[in-house]
Amino acid sequence: MxxxxxxxxxxxxxxxxxxxxxxxxxxxxxxxxxxxxxxxxxxxxxxxxxxxxxxxxTREYAGKAFLRPEGVLPDNVLHLDPSENGSLVWYTKPQRQKLYFAESLGLENGMVALPALVWKANKKELQIFALKGIAKPKAETPLYHAPFFNLYQKGYVCMGTVNVAIKSAASLEEFISAWHAYFFESYFSHHINEHNPVGVNLFNLYKGLMADTEKTFPTDTLRPTPLILKNLL
Known part of the structure; x- marks a missing residue:
């Protein structure tokens, strides 16, 4: 034939x-x-x-390729808008993650236990929230303030001098990887507008978590937001 x-x-x-x-x-x-x-x-x-x-x-091709998964849709993806100016909502399970801090904060860089997190991002900005549970969140799951410095009251991240440059044709996996790198490899420095995302001193909380490598994040310290997951979708 x-x-x-x-x-x-x-x-x-x-x-x-x-x-x-x-x-x-x-x-x-x-x-x-x-x-x-x-x-x-x-x-x-x-x-x-x-x-x-x-x-x-190539703009039409880039728009069609943006946020396209490289294989089967990852289980941690919660909502996907693949349009040219679209966004993605995903979550990460509790983990230990190395955090970096500005010298002015007086805190050594180190591994910190984190709660489960919900992320929402487009090509230019990132919102991040915390979860009390470890299971995949549902539409009615309540969101908590994420336990980080450099966050606004509504969960938006101040990226400071970080040059965010998401590729116009980034795959879903590239998009998530890029935002994780931008966030976790930046230097945390201060509370914004005196917004403390937890019910205790965040500086001391980090010190305790870095000193005890077996300790998980104490989710009872998380402060609630008025939002549930479906408010991000």
Missing amino acids: TPNVQLYQPKAALIVFTASGFAAPYIEYYDMDERGCPVNPHPLTVREAQSLAKALD
Whole structure:
């Protein structure tokens, strides 16, 4: 059986000429005849340039590729909006994570036990909340303030000088990995607007968790928000 092969025929060719110095390049356009030979050379017209620009525009592809999973949809994904300016909601289970702190805070970098977390992000901003349980959250699951410095009252993260540059065609897995790196590899420094996300001194809480490597995060210290998970969806 003959395979179904798509054949492409040469349509046109471009030759770019350059001169010494700072002269602008000159582009010549050639049609191709039925034998594939260049004919009818002429300077590239505005219409031809516009047609070429449209053919080379990858924005439509990037929009379709954004947040597309590389395989089976990960179990920790809670909500997905794959549009060009879309967003993703996912959660992470309780874990030990290395945190970095600005010198002004007076706290050594180290491994800290964290509760389960709910993340919501688009290409430019991140919100993060905490969970008291360890199971996958449901629509009615209450959200708590995440136990970190550099958070606003509504869960938005102040990224400071971190240059957030999410790729326009980032896969779902790349997107999650990038935001985890931006967040956990940045330096925490202060409470924003005196917002303490826990019911105790966060500085002392971190010190205790770093000193006792067997201790899990005390979820009874988490402060509730007025939100439940479905408010993020």
